[in-house]
Amino acid sequence: MKKIIQTDKAPAAIGPYSQAVEVNKTLYISGQLPLDPSTMEMPGSLEEQAEQVMKNTGAILREAGYDFQDVVKSTIFLADIKDFQKMNEVYGKYYQQDPPARSAYQVANLPKGAKIEIETIAAK
Numbered sequence: 800m801k802k803i804i805q806t807d808k809a810p811a812a813i814g815p816y817s818q819a820v821e822v823n824k825t826l827y828i829s830g831q832l833p834l835d836p837s838t839m840e841m842p843g844s845l846e847e848q849a850e851q852v853m854k855n856t857g858a859i860l861r862e863a864g865y866d867f868q869d870v871v872k873s874t875i876f877l878a879d880i881k882d883f884q885k886m887n888e889v890y891g892k893y894y895q896q897d898p899p900a901r902s903a904y905q906v907a908n909l910p911k912g913a914k915i916e917i918e919t920i921a922a923k
Contacts, residue, residue: 808858810834849889880905
């Protein structure tokens, strides 16, 4: 049975989707943009945006009863692949031990002009 996860500590969905869905002890988190949940504004630099994405992801993980150690896969979308190393520096702070599987892509455009978006899968 699927369970919809929603928290006001992460940005509200900007379309017809859920922040996350849990099925059979697996949590699927929709791509998180670097929006501050209280203002729906976006910071400027890639590093600040990556940090906000990770904070949003963490809030959803906690709401569902998971944490970063439960993450098994991340998919990272970058507006510019040249930001890969900057993203890695921020991302790595959250996965210092036994990091999840991951892929990263440069995409043509992201919603709201974001520089980064990350979708996440966690499992118990």
